[in-house]
Amino acid sequence: MSTDLPPSQAEKAVDSDAMLVERTVAGDQKAFELLVIKYQRRIQRLIGRMVRDVDLVEDIAQETFIRAYRALAQFRGEAQFYTWLYRIAVNTAKKALMDLKRNPTVSENSFKSGDDDETSPLENELTSSETPDAVLASKEIAEIINAAMDALPEELRQAITLREIEGLSYEEISEAMSCPIGTVRSRIFRAREAISEKVKPLLENQSGKRW
């Protein structure tokens, strides 16, 4: 999730992550799996900007999550979980590069930056690990999701727009749309399901059967 969200959504997202961290620390490994799935894309993209070796990207991403897991009890929730994870990823990548005496492929700025905004230009730079096929597939996924979004019934499109793009909480959406919170939750879910159905075949092509 992007972290340049309005306060209501950002706060909620932090709460959700913090709760998953708490559950992991209490011994529920599935909760950590949810965090890994949520942030794996962003972490690999981040590392991919720093490391030329495609194989190394996954190794460093794995090491990042292992380190995060080991240190999870020390996560106090003072920073957002992703910000904390971001630092671990950058440090792990730097260490890997030093160990291998390799040079990073990107400017120093990407190391110095504390910016964890997914929409920042650096995050959106294509990395050398992205093959033309992967780039094409990405473009296709984005097009299908946007097309599915446009095809949604008005109330579903409005609900998910207010949530994902405007960053409103369920309560705020319920006021904006003059409907109960339960309805908001249901509409957002139905919107996501409708879009998921459209994009599912593409995702399955990429990484095998998922559903």
Added chain:
Amino acid sequence: MNIMKPHTQTSELLSALADGQLVGEDFAAALQACQQDESALARWDSYHLIGDVLRLPARVPAPLLRGVDLGFVDRLNSRLAQEPLAGMALLDPDSVVPAHGAVASELAHHRGPASNDGNFRWKLVAGFASLAAVSAIAWNASGLLALPASAPQLAQAARSPQVVVASPQGMMVRDARLEELLAAHAQLGGNSALQVPSGFLRNATFETPQNAGR
């Protein structure tokens, strides 16, 4: 009456969880559902992927978009299975799963590694440094505390007898030794080097007697 299928219920819970809208029993139920429903993780991933795409600014090249690599997650899980539950017992030792009970009890009082854990000499140096600092502070403090008690005694011991004398300004209380000094130099009256009555300045001038050198 709730007529939703369990699968739909799980997905709706996951959707709300992705928005950080679940607490308490619902939150626990969502996690429980993830344990039982194989497809839950893929749905969780796709909900986040959809959000990522919808939030992409226009005219910005899309970053690499793909479903999460579940093989990556499997490989990570294999490695995590060999990891101790680092500091897991900190929050609630009782809630750690029984399989990790031994590890949990071992880590029950773990406070995280200190940078000097592996170096006993550093601990010794740190101990001595602390002791020296405390000693220095105590030494200074004792000196400061002792002064107010002894000072009045010294003042009292040095106090000289006082006398009451008549002066043009009226009766004055003077130090007896000062009075002796003034009496001894009374004959030095006259103008001082400053051309003012010496009687006024006699305490401050040190003129020798006029006939002293004669």
